Amino acid sequence: MAFLMRRLVRVITVVLFVTFFSYFLLNLLPGDPVDTIAPFATKEIKEAIRKENHLDRAVPVQYWFWVEKFVQGDLGYNYTPSSKNPVADDVKSHFPVSVQLVLYSILLTMLCAIPLGVFTAYAAGSRLDRGINTVLFGAFSIPDFAIGLLLAYFVGVKLGWLPNGGYKPFGSGLWTHARTMILPVISLAIAQIAGFTRVLRSDMIATLQEDFITMAKSKGISGKRVLWRHALRPSSLTLLTVAGLNVGALIGGTVVIEAIFNLPGMGLILTSAIRGRQFIALQSTVAIIAIGYVLINVMIDLLYTVLDPRVRNVS
Amino acid sequence: MTDTMAASSEPLIALRDVTTYFKTPRGLVRAVDGVSFSLERGKTLGIVGESGCGKSVLSKSIMGLLPKRNVVRGGSIKFEGREVGQAGANELRELWGNQMAMVFQDPMTALNPVMRVGNQITESLIHNLDVSKDFAQETALQLLTSVGIPEPSRRLRQYPFELSGGMRQRVMIAIALACGPKLLFADEPTTALDVTVQAQILDLLDAQQAERFMAMILVTHDLGVVAGRADDIMVMYAGQAVEKAPTRTLFAQMRHPYTEALLKSIPKLDQASHTRLDAIGGRPPDLVHPPTGCRFAPRCPYAQDRCLQEAPPLVSHDTPGHEFACWYPVGTPEGAEALAKNQAAGIAATVSGGN
Numbered sequence: 001m002a003f004l005m006r007r008l009v010r011v012i013t014v015v016l017f018v019t020f021f022s023y024f025l026l027n028l029l030p031g032d033p034v035d036t037i038a039p040f041a042t043k044e045i046k047e048a049i050r051k052e053n054h055l056d057r058a059v060p061v062q063y064w065f066w067v068e069k070f071v072q073g074d075l076g077y078n079y080t081p082s083s084k085n086p087v088a089d090d091v092k093s094h095f096p097v098s099v100q101l102v103l104y105s106i107l108l109t110m111l112c113a114i115p116l117g118v119f120t121a122y123a124a125g126s127r128l129d130r131g132i133n134t135v136l137f138g139a140f141s142i143p144d145f146a147i148g149l150l151l152a153y154f155v156g157v158k159l160g161w162l163p164n165g166g167y168k169p170f171g172s173g174l175w176t177h178a179r180t181m182i183l184p185v186i187s188l189a190i191a192q193i194a195g196f197t198r199v200l201r202s203d204m205i206a207t208l209q210e211d212f213i214t215m216a217k218s219k220g221i222s223g224k225r226v227l228w229r230h231a232l233r234p235s236s237l238t239l240l241t242v243a244g245l246n247v248g249a250l251i252g253g254t255v256v257i258e259a260i261f262n263l264p265g266m267g268l269i270l271t272s273a274i275r276g277r278q279f280i281a282l283q284s285t286v287a288i289i290a291i292g293y294v295l296i297n298v299m300i301d302l303l304y305t306v307l308d309p310r311v312r313n314v315s
Numbered sequence: 316m317t318d319t320m321a322a323s324s325e326p327l328i329a330l331r332d333v334t335t336y337f338k339t340p341r342g343l344v345r346a347v348d349g350v351s352f353s354l355e356r357g358k359t360l361g362i363v364g365e366s367g368c369g370k371s372v373l374s375k376s377i378m379g380l381l382p383k384r385n386v387v388r389g390g391s392i393k394f395e396g397r398e399v400g401q402a403g404a405n406e407l408r409e410l411w412g413n414q415m416a417m418v419f420q421d422p423m424t425a426l427n428p429v430m431r432v433g434n435q436i437t438e439s440l441i442h443n444l445d446v447s448k449d450f451a452q453e454t455a456l457q458l459l460t461s462v463g464i465p466e467p468s469r470r471l472r473q474y475p476f477e478l479s480g481g482m483r484q485r486v487m488i489a490i491a492l493a494c495g496p497k498l499l500f501a502d503e504p505t506t507a508l509d510v511t512v513q514a515q516i517l518d519l520l521d522a523q524q525a526e527r528f529m530a531m532i533l534v535t536h537d538l539g540v541v542a543g544r545a546d547d548i549m550v551m552y553a554g555q556a557v558e559k560a561p562t563r564t565l566f567a568q569m570r571h572p573y574t575e576a577l578l579k580s581i582p583k584l585d586q587a588s589h590t591r592l593d594a595i596g597g598r599p600p601d602l603v604h605p606p607t608g609c610r611f612a613p614r615c616p617y618a619q620d621r622c623l624q625e626a627p628p629l630v631s632h633d634t635p636g637h638e639f640a641c642w643y644p645v646g647t648p649e650g651a652e653a654l655a656k657n658q659a660a661g662i663a664a665t666v667s668g669g670n
């Protein structure tokens with residue numbers, strides 16, 4: 001319990017730090033912020049916008065007002081010549097898409113990388129291991145957007161097997177939903193699979209040299225059990241660390257992949273906020289992504305304590 | 316009846332000319348280079364030699380625990396009359412746990428750090444003896460009690476890092492004993508432990524061995540450890556056996572200069588346990604390019620020209636059952652003459668630091 005409290009405090013600190021920093025940066029943009037947000041508006045409307053966002057106050061005060069609204073679920077508005085739309089509405093509809101994209105990619109990555117890592121470590125040095133390593137190295141060096149474009153073009157357009165863009169929610173049927181997610185998820189996962197497999201492989205090879213593996217073998221238990229029950233867990237700690245460090249890249253990847261496959265996710269909000277110079281909306285979107293990032297890392301931290309009992313006592 | 320008679324007269328395990336080489340970038344490391352012995356049920360063989368002479372490699376080689384890659388094994392290993400020297404993993408797995416088990420050198424690294432002690436004991440029971448989980452749990456509890464672990468039911472749920480070194484070694488012994496092996500390897504079971512705990516662990520092994528009528532191979536670099544415990548002793552140097560004898564014979568009339576050096580290096584009780592090996596001057600030979608003659612010659616106070624050219628064979632001389640490989644054995648006129656000659660020539664005796 002105390003452990004969770006400490007994590008919570010850390011989450012809040014990180015999020016405050018990130019959002020304050022981005023708020024500050026956005027305020028460095030030259031010119032009157034209201035002109036930036038709504039260049040089309042009349043003088044009165046501009047004044048209203050200024051009031052609404054407390055842009056007449058000092059930056060730290062503005063920031064604090066923004067925080068206050070944010071925790072109440074008010075994420076500010078997107079201003080267009082004809083209307084102002086609450087950002088919260090966009091987030092509500094777009095957030096699940098990005099979450100799905102990220103979770104599916106992590107899932108696919110682990111489902112492929114763990115068996116591949118275990119196998120290549122077990123068969124280290126064999127022809128098959130070297131073959132797999134070469135392929136993975138190739139996959140690792142292609143950026144995810146290139147894979148995305150290739151898949152969208154060949155599988156989506158040329159072969160027409162799967163849609164090359166668009167999104168169908170889970171509610172419209174599992175297969176209908178899956179069809180729209182397969183290519184984006186694969187695009188995001190490939191480089192990650194390659195990286196994670198190599199990390200796990202090298203840790204696994206080191207673990208397999210350990211005394212306790214020889215000891216486990218000498219008990220007469222099956223080779224499979226030695227690999228999966230004895231060697232995998234202690235070898236997966238670096239993998240976990242790398243996964244945590246990689247969440248940022250993964251989120252960055254989703255922004256691009258969402259654009260390629262025309263998925264209505266957080267990336268879309270982000271890009272349109274940038275294009276429309278909606279820095280209040282941008283600020284809120286960045287904050288939500290930061291929270292997502294931190295939460296995933298907290299989950300990874302929790303997994304650590306599950307995987308390694310020695311950590312439980314330390315932290 | 317005749318069957319059991321025949322079975323009991325044949326040794327449990329018999330080695331002939333066992334070799335184990337490692338292929339390395341530097342060349343072939345001859346870690347074990349032609350070792351033979353046999354051991355009967357209920358008996359203890361002590362294997363003694365200084366660090367790096369191939370004791371652990373020999374034990375692992377007998378059990379078939381070494382990796383296949385870059386390891387070249389030769390010779391014959393017969394377990395209950397069955398050749399297992401080149402057995403594959405599946406065949407070996409039937410032996411592991413049930414027939415042969417090993418207590419490893421370092422209890423700090425030989426237990427899985429992220430698995431509960433209980434599961435590490437029960438898994439071999441469940442797997443090898445096909446018993447139920449509850450039964451295995453119950454057996455594990457009894458095992459921990461029998462190896463002298465207090466509060467066994469609490470220990471079952473703990474992780475190795477929560478136990479002291481001595482406790483871990485007891486757990487390891489419990490794991491090794493779990494499936495009732497006929498042959499137990501104890502590879503320097505006490506070197507990593509406090510002096511006070513060492514004797515307790517050795518006594519525990521002794522008691523369990525007698526109770527279960529196991530054969531035991533007790534590996535150590537300390538002649539003092541095997542003195543009161545082993546039936547036979549094999550002294551190893553640079554991958555080879557240099558002297559082999561029943562324990563009493565060995566101590567009464569040791570013949571090999573290396574054995575003599577080992578004996579002189581047994582620490583006094585008040586000495587720290589790792590000072591002992593430094594007592595023998597010089598270093599063991601390179602196992603990639605061992606000396607052509609006797610491998611001990613560069614460090615031997617008895618060495619003569621002949622030793623540098625011809626390797627002495629391991630054969631029995633005056634007493635049957637007592638074998639040694641030396642041209643100028645300790646306690647013989649030839650030996651005394653050789654030693655005197657060297658001392659006269661000013662070649663300082665390297666034994667016991669040259670005093």
Ligand SMILES: Nc1ncnc2c1ncn2[C@@H]1O[C@H](COP(=O)(O)OP(=O)(O)OP(=O)(O)O)[C@@H](O)[C@H]1O
Pocket residue numbers: 337339344346364365366367368369370371372373420503536602
């Ligand atoms: N995998 C390996 N590859 C190459 N050489 C090895 C390998 N394993 C062991 N050796 C070498 O074989 C020799 C014997 O090692 P071994 O571990 O059997 O020594 P030991 O008698 O058990 O010593 P200690 O008392 O330190 O445990 C050593 O010189 C070691 O360097």
Ligand code: SF4
Pocket residue numbers: 571572573609610611612613615616617618619622627640641642643644
């Ligand atoms: S006397 Fe010669 S043969 Fe005997 S141990 Fe010394 S060097 Fe080897």
Ligand SMILES: [Mg+2]
Pocket residue numbers: 370371372420502503
């Ligand atoms: Mg050893």
